[in-house]
Structures are given as structure tokens and as C-alpha cells.
Amino acid sequence: MASKVDQLLTAYELVVNEPWSNALSGQERVWFLVYDPAEQRKVDLRIGDFEMATKKAGKRWITISLKKCFPIWMASHDYKEEYFNDPETLVDQLESEFKKFAITFLIEEINKQGTDDKTLIAVRDISALFGFNRMSDILNGCANSFKGRMLIFFPGEYDKNQYRLLDARDGWSYLARPITA
Known part of the structure; x- marks a missing residue:
């Protein structure tokens, strides 16, 4: 019997090999x-297999990690010392300023590598933003800033068009295409 990650890779291969329509909205070009969050390390170990499947399908693979997004924002913040002393004062900044920063961060990372209609942007480490901002807000802010497809490595669950990151937050409805095992 195939492992969950093998099943996920098989499902991904089917999707990446389908013809890519240019008529989709930005939100519909997100996969x-x-x-399961417990499978994170196994998925990380198999990233090369997802990349290979993408290239075998004739598509370009680029990867973007969100792991450094929050630390970069916090390190450049004028009031970081005050926030470390009283973290609750940071809440308003997260909703407004950090959300803008995260959207800009992702757009700039996409632009650095350039995309075309045959590029797949693999976005990893989205859990690094957990508790700071909603991934749905960030994706809505950058959905029209890329060509090709965006693949979100999503440790969570999908049920009835609702996504729940790390199985902890209320889900959100999104036009993205789910790929599940």
C-alpha cells in the first residue's frame, strides 16, 4: 500500500499534467x-519528487519559502523592542502592516524569479505565518501578481470547499483547487 505522501504525489502528477487554461482568475490558478500536519517532514523530504513531476510535465518549478517573512518584518520594525516587552500591542500591526508586508514579500519573491504561463510557484512554510495573519488574506492580495500556477504546501485539512490551516482555525472558502491524497 502506498504511503500518504506517495498518494499525494500521484494526485499532484495528475493535476500538473492537465492542460493549463489561461482563462482562469488568479484565485483559480492557486492549488x-x-x-495532515503530522506528515510535514515526510512531505519536506519529498519536495524533489514534486519538482521532478513538475519538470516532467514540461513546466518550470520555482519555490518560495515564507519562513523568513515574519522575522524580516519584525527585525526592521522601529518598535520591535517594545513589542517583545508587550506582545499584545503588536496585534493591530499584524492585521494592517504585517499583512501588507507579507503580500509584498510574496509578490517580490515571485518577481525576483519571474514567471510565465508555464511556471509553477511552490510556496512552502506557510505555517510560519500561522497566528500572525490569515493565508487567505495574503493569497487574495497577490492572486493577480503571477502567471502560471501557484502550489501551496498546506498542512491542514480540506472539507466541503473549506480550508483549515493546521486544523486549528475556522476554515475559509477559497476558489483554489485542492489536491488531496
Whole structure:
């Protein structure tokens, strides 16, 4: 019997090999690779297999990690010392300023590598933003800033068009395509 990650890779291969329509909206060009958070390390170890499947399908693979997004924002913040002393004062900044920063961060990372209609942007480490901002807000802010497809490595669950990151937050409805095992 195939492992969950093998099943996920097989499901991904089917999707990445389909013809890519240019008539989709930005939100519809986003794919969520949904897996149990307990499988995160196994998925990380198999990233090369997802890349290879993408290239085998004749598509370009680029990867973007969100792991450094929050630390970069916090390190450049004028009031970081005050926030470390009283973290609750940071809440308003997260909703307004950090959300803008995260959207800009992702757009700039996409632009650095350039995309075309045959590029797949693999976005990893989205859990690094958990508790700071909603991934749905960030994706809505950058959905029209890329060509090709965006693959979100999503440790969580998908049920009835609702996505729940790390199985902890209320889900959100999104037009993205789920890829599940």
C-alpha cells in the first residue's frame, strides 16, 4: 500500500499534467496540496519528487519559502523592542502592516524569479505565518501578481470547499483547487 505522501504525489502528477487554461482568475490558478500536519517532514523530504513531476510535465518549478517573512518584518520594525516587552500591542500591526508586508514579500519573491504561463510557484512554510495573519488574506492580495500556477504546501485539512490551516482555525472558502491524497 502506498504511503500518504506517495498518494499525494500521484494526485499532484495528475493535476500538473492537465492542460493549463489561461482563462482562469488568479484565485483559480492557486492549488492547495493538502496533507495532515503530522506528515510535514515526510512531505519536506519529498519536495524533489514534486519538482521532478513538475519538470516532467514540461513546466518550470520555482519555490518560495515564507519562513523568513515574519522575522524580516519584525527585525526592521522601529518598535520591535517594545513589542517583545508587550506582545499584545503588536496585534493591530499584524492585521494592517504585517499583512501588507507579507503580500509584498510574496509578490517580490515571485518577481525576483519571474514567471510565465508555464511556471509553477511552490510556496512552502506557510505555517510560519500561522497566528500572525490569515493565508487567505495574503493569497487574495497577490492572486493577480503571477502567471502560471501557484502550489501551496498546506498542512491542514480540506472539507466541503473549506480550508483549515493546521486544523486549528475556522476554515475559509477559497476558489483554489485542492489536491488531496
